Amino acid sequence: MQLTDFSFLFAFLPLSYLVYLLLVRQKIKTSTLNVYLLVISLLFYAAQGFSSLFILVFILLWNWFCAGAIEYDLTQRANPSLADGSALDPAENMEAPNLGSQTGAINPAGSIRAAKSAAGFHALPAARQTLWLCVGVNLLILLLYKYLPTWLAPFGFASRWISQFVMPIGLSFYMFSSLSYVFDVYNQKAKTCSLVNFGLFTAFFGRVIMGPIGHYAQFKDQLDDHPVTRRAKRYGAVLFLQGMFYKVMLADNLALIFAGLETNTSWLGTWLLAVSYTLQLYFDFMGYSRMARGLASLFGFQIPQNFDKPYTALSIQEFWRRWHISLTDWFREYIYIPLGGNRVSQSRWVLNLFVVWLLTGIWHGPTLPFFVWGILQGGLILAEHKLYGNALNKAPAWTRHLYVMVLVMISWTIFFSPTIGMAFARIGRMFFVGIEGFSNSQAMFYLVHGLILLAAAIFCATNLPKKATHWITVHVPLNKGLLGAFGYGLGLVICLAMLISQTSQAFLYTAF
Amino acid sequence: MPSKFKNPYAYGQAILLVILVLFLISSFFQGSIHSTASFAQVESAVLAAVDQNQYPKQDNLKIRRLFSLDPYLAKNIGLYRISNGMEGSEMVLVEYDPSQKDQIEQAMKDRQSLQKSIYEGYAPDQAELVDGAVIDFQDNYGLYYVGADPQKVDQAFRQAIKGN
């Protein structure tokens, strides 16, 4: 079930929400409300099939038990009243003071050195053993379902075995959310919670499929208290509708342009392909995230924003502070900082940087273009730091903006190309290498007839909508509430119309 | 393994690990057979296991008509039955791309239930024959067989696709 499915919009959501409001009105306890929310989230996910649900439930149980075990071990070490034989190693607690963790929590990276010196896994304290075991099993599952099917495809027998593992939708997202819980418990930034609360945090139906990825330590307080205030309801509706507009009116239609131009080899066609993807990816992902946040708000939760006008950034570093914020936040908190972040030697820092960006690339997909894309981001950030950062800062804003957009579009071209060869061919064409003409009729067709769509998308990617709204507030004397309702209502009707037409095509040409 | 874990959560971990291991082990037994045999080889092996007079090969039009299936969905397909409509015995052998497996298998299942409901009225022995049919769809080869000794024919089919 997707958030734009009619079965979600006109069956699941109104029904489950009305029941929830009823429960809230009856002053049901939050912990019971959470049980209800978890159940409906699992039902939502069960629409994908039982085998997918099985994997989700397994991940939930496994990570919860592991976090519980870790916390138990940590409290044991703090109070070694039980003779469990795990000796406190003083070296463990004396982390190199220049390593990044904010609160002096136990640092897995520093402990790696201790572990190495103490000869092997079994010498690690129990909490760390459990952590590695936990992460290991998670990674095994991720490997099995996401990476091996592609990596083993060329190998006859193995590929047949692996082909039975079909990746459940959202695996990358909810696994990372659940690992956030485990790491926060391990780093003692949070205490463990009930299985229900943890399950809700990870698998809330709004975000289980496409994020934003949860950060447990920042979210946990809401689990105990998430009142549905009037403001929260309104805000939720706003976000939900805005997200839908971005996804259905902009992203889905930009996808048509993208699909039409995939084989175009003219200069214009190649750039148009990159532009349409750049916009499509943003509005699709941002729209879905916004819908997720809107749903969360309807139920009283606040999820921080996942995108902050990334295409207004003036440097690649800034871009990555604005794009898929929950993911970069996760990598920074749980990989980059534990590795030492930037409070290490130069060469170590460069290593850290590339490790994080390579992993980011891998997270997005199992093929080479994703790895190259990830490394490229790391390289650009490095270059901005070391090579031309100062020059960049002094340059006029519009050149910086152009610089960012060109590099971003080149990056996305690598990202969406199925092979690295095609990616380079396309990039070449963007710079006149190997083009078949400056333009052709196909490219012109999509440009001319997609002009309004492209203009609207570019407009919405900037700060202009806010300014426009402000202008209207000041200059237009109509009742703002009604005007807004009318405008959004119109948008909603158009979205529903577009969603309906998507469903109609499926049946028309069933081959007999 | 200690009889008692000191860490209470370890019980949960252990159970889940066992489930995981069992799941992984079972995965090795579930893969369907992917054959490298040619259609002709499989066809002759299977036909050798049946009374060939009962199963002459029919043309594509029949497949389209009787099974409501576009024969071009498959890489290779053969329908074997005599033309007499009173007989339930028939056989379909298909070679396909794994992505088409479900659609083709469903067409066979639909045919089976249709035939069964038709014969139920006036030819119960044929209905029983249809009911006992073999529908064996592996990764890229499938068999639908109605007739005597379905297990024997299925065995022959499996031997053939395994490459024996």
Add this chain to the structure above:
Amino acid sequence: MKSMKSDRTPHITRFQKYLYTLLMTVLCLFMVLNLIVPDQLRSEVENRPLASFPAITLESLSSGKFARQFNDYVSDQFLGRNSLFHIDYLFRKLCGQREIDDVFLGKNALLQNPAQPKDGFPNSQVEAINAFASQTGLPATVLVAPSAASIQPGKLPMDAPVNEENSALDAVYNSLTTNKADVRQSLASHQNEYIYYRTDHHWTSLGAKYGAQALLESFGVTMNPDDFDSLKVSDTFEGTLANKTGAVGLQDDISICPDKYQTEYVVTWNDGSKTASIYNQDALKHKDQYQVFLGANQGLIHIETLSNSNENLLLFKDSYANSMIQFLLPYYRNIYIVDPRYFYEDIGYVMAAGNITQLAFVFSYNNFMTDPSLRDVLETQIAKDQAKAQSGAEISAEPPAQEQPSEQPASSQEQTDEKSDASEPSQSEDQPAQDEQPSEGNSSLEDTPESQPASDPSKNSAKSEAANLQSQTGSKRS
């Protein structure tokens, strides 16, 4: 840090005050309305059956199929679905979009983007036709009707990326050993006339007239276009392309063209029934008005005329020829019309019983380049004839078991009856459209014995004899 939840919520603007009410009203209202309003069986706008509530089985739940079917159900039964479909079309058009699902939104017309020929497929099609024609030794003509997008490029939106037809057509015509009716030039010279429908992928009666002219010319017959009247029977036709895009504001006229000499004829349909007219007036009351020409798709139709001709034509066709038949009536004694997608009988028998003297193949570009039915039918017959030739009298000597329908006629009628109740007769669309049953009659003309003019058969011949007698006594055409 204090957690004051309401403080976390950002401020919403004055525009957004009523949006919660809006959202909840719309969602809840339509949920309730959809529950109350009874389910529709069919969409008139899209011309297809609509999903009903899916069966709940353990298997469908566990595989996720139920959820998908349920979603289809809610979407299909959504109140106001048709209006939304039209709104979608209008909005897209307003925003400049000029292509929806392979249909170009042109200047006052919808134009289908021609199909890409399947790899190597046209070759096999041509080979089968060549072999069949030479085997029968009869004069044969092939006519592949080009699409509006090729003939009327002026109607396309600017720079439309149309799949080109001419090179594939040239290749086909060059490798055919039969006669060709290359109607492209003729149509192109008339391109400013109303030769293609605005909302449908078929050509109009006028376009079909030019096609018939070319076809007859290839057999050495000169057709006089003025020999035919043109009577408009509808101005509200909305065809397949309108169905596909949800278009509004575009309509077509349908004209029928009886010949001025009022040649009398009898039509024997696939189910054995007879009428004195090829036109199906009833169709004008339904969505697919194109069915006024020759009704629903069916395997075999026989027309016997009182024309002066001695020629008997066997015509293989798709729905493009439906509006062309009316121009052929005065020039043939008998016309046997075969739609290979629904024909399961023995062509050899039809040819023998019908005393065929000429062969024609009339197909649309799309079907010719992608649909294997014609090739299947021809190849089956070629193989039969070759086998017969090889084994001489052996085969014909052996009386095979009487070919019974593999389904008892009674129950199969039930099956088709049940299914037809829920859906209208299949359209005249050329694309192998939905899994609707072809016209009911198919079931009664079951598998005829292989190369035997045995007792089952096309009661066609027996009936047509009777019809012959009848028509000679002056039955009138309606």
